[in-house]
Amino acid sequence: MESGDIVGTGDYDVETKREKLKSLLSQLLADPILADVPKNPTLSDVVTLVSLEKGSAMRLSIVKLDGSSLDVAVMNSATLKDLKLLIKKKVNEMEQANMGHRHISWKHVWSNFCLSCNNEKLLDDDVVLQDVGVRNNSQIAFVPYVMKKGPGRHSKRKKHRLFRSLHKTC
Helix, strand or coil: CCHHHCCCHHHHHHHHHHHHHHHHHHHHHCCHHHCCCCCCCCHHHHHHHHHHHHCCEEEEEEECCCCCEEEEEEECCCEHHHHHHHHHHHHHHHHHHHHCCCCCCHHHHHHHEEEEECCEEECCCCCEHHHHCCCCCCEEEEEECCCCCCCCCCCHHHHHHHHHHHHHHC
């Protein structure tokens, strides 16, 4: 028998163990107590949920523009940027589960809308959520983002007018 003909039993054992683990995991996730665990949890998802139980994380309700909401769990030390990434991930998962793949331009979303808590717009991505009054069970809402005009800043409309006038003269 040549070395290429030998079938290792180690590969079979690993594959069998992996299948048993997947089966056990799906049984665990079917338990109503673990209903808040995502279908394909990552290690960070599990860590956040354990931290939520310990009190070192908070559950937030994100109110979308259509009035529906989704719940997310973030660490107490999370920044606005962390929350935005989590919202993006959660919405993309929901869209994938409901309608298949539908592309959402998050660059467009964040340039036209911002998040708000207690009627205060959250604009600084580096701010820690707890520093701006976000607490466990807080409601965060999407609100239209209007850039303040300031020195050296133009609204998008003025830029378009500027470019239109440049094209007219050419």
